[in-house]
Amino acid sequence: MVRFYAAKAKQLLQWGKIVLPLSSIKFYPPQFVLRNPVVQGVKLAFKDGNEAAVIVFNIKNIRDIAEYLGPIQFPKFMMRFKQIFRQAIELEVDKDDIITLHDFFVDGISLYLKVSQDHGISSIETLMSTVANEARKTLHSEFDGVSMVLENGYMFIEKNSFSIHEAVQKSHKQAVAMAEKRIDSEFNEMVFVMGKIVSQKEIFLLAQPIIDVATKEIRAWEMLTRGPAGTMLENPLTLFSVARQTGKLYELEMVVFEKALNQIASIGCKDDVFINFTPLTMGNSRFIRDVKRLFQNHKTISPKQITFEITERDSIEGMRDFIYNIKVLRLMGIRIAVDDTGSGYASLNTISEVMPDIIKIDRSVIQNIDKNAVKESMLKGLLLVAKEAGSLVVAEGIENEEEASVLSRNNVDLAQGFFYAKPAMLPKKIAT
Known part of the structure; x- marks a missing residue:
């Protein structure tokens, strides 16, 4: 198989000599463009004159739930948790306002959304409360009385940042800190500021x-x-x-x-x-x-x-x-x-x-x-x-x-x- 590809490569080079002199052929490493849906969505929101924000929902007592449910039920619980959140958010938020919904982390989920100038902070807090209550109620009934403790935090993404990518990462970190209210975190810095x-x-x-x-x-x-x-x-x-x-x-x-x-x-x-x-x-x-x-x-x-x-x-x-x-x-x-x-x-x-x-x-x-x-x-x-x-x-x-x-x-x-x-x-x- 290696000989086959080597022979094909040799034929290709010989064919190239016919079209162009070998000295004029330049080889470039493959170029990959990584399109981050969050960054692209935030850029579009800013371009349309809107703001962008990230909301973080973390399960505070995730270890207790894991121990209570055991290794078989717990993965099902997490899968259902994320499914319920997606459904609740899609009911509460206009589809065009959702930039993306991330569930990269085991203990939570992050919602990036477009926020028009007409909507204030309390609308975000109402959304957090509604979605969290729906998730708690449904999971409590489906998983034998499991009581889930949720932490919520949010942060607007800086518009005038040099890098949108860095602004997105920073806002997420700050939203997590707001949710967890950690003593040794950026929450303390925000309180100080x-x-x-x-x-x-x-x-x-x-x-x-x-x-x-x-x-x-x-x-x-x-x-x-x-x-x-x-x-x-x-x-x-x-x-x-x-x-x-x-x-x-x-x-x-x-x-x-x-x-x-x-x-x-x-x-x-x-x-x-x-x-x-x-x-x-x-x-x-x-x-x-x-x-x-x-x-x-x-x-x-x-x-x-x-x-x-x-x-x-x-x-x-x-x-x-x-x-x-x-x-x-x-x-x-x-x-x-x-x-x-x-x-x-x-x-x-x-x-x-x-x-x-x-x-x-x-x-x-x-x-x-x-x-x-x-x-x-x-x-x-x-x-x-x-x-x-x-x-x-x-x-x-x-x-x-x-x-x-x-x-x-x-x-x-x-x-x-x-x-x-x-x-x-x-x-x-x-x-x-």
């Missing part, structure tokens, strides 16, 4: 104008948070996800409020200003006390100038102090807005409970509304909801004149988006 950001107030704020649709005049500004410039935490989704998982969310949001008041006071801004808070922060028992203290430090700013915008999709059910705090804020003169309306049940439920002064319609409803009659009908329905609640309406994420024209013909009150202006520093020229 967030503590430093909060204590030294290492954030900066941008402002995006909110425009009167009829007159095109600026009616208000929304303050938008960015983390330390040039770091992965500059991205607000990453910043607030790390704050949430390290227990620093409340402190971070109060720093944002303080810096917003500082900025308003420093330029003498008299326009209305929107400041974002999660329901978790607004439902904190310390919230009213801390808000009053910060207003005491800025007596030139009237609470009537400020709108607290409820962000994220956390359920407010069971938050004992949330509704009470809303009532106190209103007595102070602060207005309340509900963000992301139209993107899911949680925002509509919040509207019915809060009866906000302002309803902000989510970008998912507005995008391509000029080409979609169903979306325009959704807009009309939300306008009726706003009318019943006595709320003004702000349409978010306007990116072109065609979308803006739909707002005009439907008499939408206010709008914001790149079509009008990108986020920038609060301009001094608005001082009066």
Whole structure:
């Protein structure tokens, strides 16, 4: 057989001499292109203007389960565990948003997914909770009462990294650390970094104008948070996800409020200003006390100038102090807005409970509304909801004149988006 291939090779070289001189023939080693589906998917998500994140699900008590089930049942358990997770994720997540699902590790599974700007951190936490509960319930019934303890963690993949491959690996490592909350891991580093950001107030704020649709005049500004410039935490989704998982969310949001008041006071801004808070922060028992203290430090700013915008999709059910705090804020003169309306049940439920002064319609409803009659009908329905609640309406994420024209013909009150202006520093020229 070796002689056969040697003879064929000799014939090939002789044939090559006929076509070209042997001196002109160059031999190259074979080239292999390794296509990493995660890297390719993340690149595509970034190209489309989205974020990408990794969610890690680890079985904390895997050794106990292995000992309990034994060498025959345990492999079946792991196979069923991964099958259930895949099924649950496919039910909960839009197929187009799943980059890939990895089960390289014995004790867990990793989900890489595309995250649009319209979806917040709480939607990821809701997904983790739903999938984990489904897996626990099913496996408990199928494997004779096995109680599985799951650890969850997530991390957004750094957009501005030199190497997407390295960014993916780093985010996975950090997500695992978040899940396991290891003392000697990157979780400790994240706690330290967030503590430093909060204590030294290492954030900066941008402002995006909110425009009167009829007159095109600026009616208000929304303050938008960015983390330390040039770091992965500059991205607000990453910043607030790390704050949430390290227990620093409340402190971070109060720093944002303080810096917003500082900025308003420093330029003498008299326009209305929107400041974002999660329901978790607004439902904190310390919230009213801390808000009053910060207003005491800025007596030139009237609470009537400020709108607290409820962000994220956390359920407010069971938050004992949330509704009470809303009532106190209103007595102070602060207005309340509900963000992301139209993107899911949680925002509509919040509207019915809060009866906000302002309803902000989510970008998912507005995008391509000029080409979609169903979306325009959704807009009309939300306008009726706003009318019943006595709320003004702000349409978010306007990116072109065609979308803006739909707002005009439907008499939408206010709008914001790149079509009008990108986020920038609060301009001094608005001082009066």
